[in-house]
Amino acid sequence: MADSDAEDLVLTGVTKKFGTFKAVDDLDLTVPQGSFFALLGPSGCGKTTTLRMVAGLEELTAGAITLGPQDISYLKPYKRPVNTVFQSYALFPHMTIFENVAFGLRRQGKKDVKKQVEDMLELVELAQYGARKPTQLSGGQQQRVALARALINRPQVLLLDEPLGALDLKLRRAMQIELKRIQTEVGITFVHVTHDQEEAMTMADTVAVMNAGLIEQMGEPKELYEHPRTTFVANFLGQSNLIKAKVNGTDGDQIRAEIEGSTLRVPRDRAADDAAVRSGSVWVGIRPEKVFLAAGGTETSDGSNVLRRGRVTDVSFIGVSTQYLVRMPWGQELMVFEQNTGAREDFRVGDEVDLHWLPDHTFLLDADQDATAGVEREDLG
C-alpha cells in the first residue's frame, strides 16, 4: 500500500466546512491503485462532498489530496486525471448521447472517437440510442450514459456517485457485475459512493463506512461485517442485537460479561475498545443469524453463550429463513434469524425459548455509544 510507485489516492486530514458546518471532518483515506473502494453511509454524511473534493469541484478547507507522487489538492478539475459519474447525471441536454459520450475524448484532442464511443455505448447496452437526446431516455438509461461518458476517458480514478441508484433491481445487479468486470479489466481505481450496503459489500475490495463527516470504520467487507467497531457500523451494515452488560473479569483469552445473572464470553480480540472493557460497561453484540433458538430450559451452556427465559413475541416467515423477535426478562427484544433448513424446531408466539450462540461470533462495543446509531428507519418501525 505504501509502495511509492503506486498511484494511490491518498486523502490526508481533508476537511470541508460550509460556513460553520463541517460536512467532512479531518478525513484520512488511502485508496490503493486499482482497487474498488466503496464509500458507504447514510444520506447527508458527506459522501458527495468528499468525491467533489477529489474531482476538484469543491475546494478543501484543510488537508491534502495526493494521487501517487502528485499533490492534486489545488489542481483545476479539468487537469485532474479523474472523472465523475454525477449523482444527478448532469448530461448535456443539447447534445446527442453519442456527443455526450465523446465529449471528454474530444476535449483531449483525440481523433477518430467513433469506434471508441460505439464500443462504449455497446458496453452499457445503449448502442441504438446514440442519436437521441438525453431527455428522450429513461432515468436508468441516462445513468448508464453518465457512466459511459466518464468511463470512456479511462481516468486514473473514476468517482461514482450512486451510479446505479435509478436502476431496477435486475439491471442494477447486471450493472454491478459489469462495473466490477470493467474495473478488474482496465485496472482503474474506482471510488464508489452508495448507501446500499449490499452493493458496497458485493462489489468493493475495501468499504469505508462514513457517518456525519467521519469514517467510522474501514476494511474488507467481511471484516467490517464480522467485526464492527462501533454501534453505527454494527447497525448500518446488516442488523445487530446489542445487549448492555457488565464486564466482570477475564478467563485467559476471553472476557466475561454479565447480564441479568447470565455470563457471556467474548474473545479478547473481538472487543472494539480496551478502555470500554476496563470501564466495565459494554454492549455485547451478536448478529441475528448467528443466534440459535432452543425450547426453554433445554440448552446446556457447554462453552456457548446462553440467554434463558426469552419469550417469542413475533414470528415472520421469510422463505429462506424465519425471523423471530424474542422478549428477554429485562424487557429488551432480540432478533433471531433461523435458517429454513428443516432441521430446526419451529416456535410460535408465546413459546419460552433459550438463545445460544458461539462466543467467537460475539463482539464487544463501547457502552457510551448510542445503541440505535445507524439503525435504518424502516427497521425502527
Place this chain on the structure above:
Amino acid sequence: MSTAAAPVGPAEAVAAPAPEERKRGWTGYLLLAPAMLWLLVFFIIPMVSLVSTSLYDPSGSLETGYSMTGHIANYVDTLSEYSKQFIRSIIYAGIATLACLLLGYPLAYAIAFKAGRWKNLMLVAVIAPFFTSFLIRTLSWQLILGDQAWVADILRGIGLLGEEGHLMATPLAVVTGITYNFLPFMVLPLYASLEKIDPRLHEAGADLYASPFTTFRKVTVPLSMPGVVAGTLLTFIPAAGDYINAQLLGNPQTTMIGNVIQNLFDGGSYPEAAALSVTLMAAIVVMVLVYINRAGTEELV
C-alpha cells in the same frame, strides 16, 4: 401491475370523455374570447385598414378624401424613393443589435452565475431605466454626447476625436442611442435562458477536461441560444422601426425609415406611409423567418 390496471383504465376512459370534452371545449373558447376580441379590434382591423390605405390613390388628401384604386405602384414608388433610409435602418438596427448582444451577454451571464445575493439588485438595475420616460432618457444622451461634455473632451484629449469632431448628430450617436434604449430587451431574455442552465453542467464540463472557456463555448452558448434568438429579435424588430433616436440624436443624413413614415403621415401622405409600413413589416417578417431558420430550431432545447 400494468396488466392488472389495463382493463380498468380504457373502460373508464371510453365512458368519461364525451361530456367532459364538450365542457372543456366551451371553457377553452370562453377563455380565448377576450384575446380573440383584442386581436380583432387591435390587430386584424388595423391591419386591414393599413393594407387598404396603402392601396389608395396617392393623389388624394385628407380634405378631399382618398379613393380606393388598388394602386400597387405605391409600393414600388416609395421603396425606390426611400431605399437609402430603408437600408440604413436595417444596418443601424443590425449594428445596435450586435452591440446589445456583446454588452448584454456578459451582463446577463454575470447576473445569472456570478451575482450571488446581488442578483435581484442587478436585475432591478437593468429594468430601472424604464421608470423614466423613453424620451427623457434619449434627450439626456444629447447632453452626454454634446460637444462640451466630458466624453467628447476625453476623446479629443486622447486623439480619437479631431478638434472639429462631433459625437452628437452622427450615425454613432444614433446607434449608441438605439443600443442604450434596447439593451434591457436583450439582457432579460438572455438572463432567463442562462439562469435555466444547471450549474452542474459546468462542473461536468470541467470534469471532462474542458477549460472554463471551452465549457462556455460548448455548453453555455448552445444552451443559451433560445435567449440569444429572443433577445436579438426583441432588439432588432423595434430598432428597425425606431425614429426617436434618429430624430433626437441624428442629422438629416441619418434619417431612418421610421422617420420617413412619420413625416409622410404628418404630411398627410397616408397611402405612401401605409405602403412603407407594410413593406417594413413584410421585410422584418421575412428576415425573422430566415434568421430563426438559420439559428436552427433543433439546437434550441
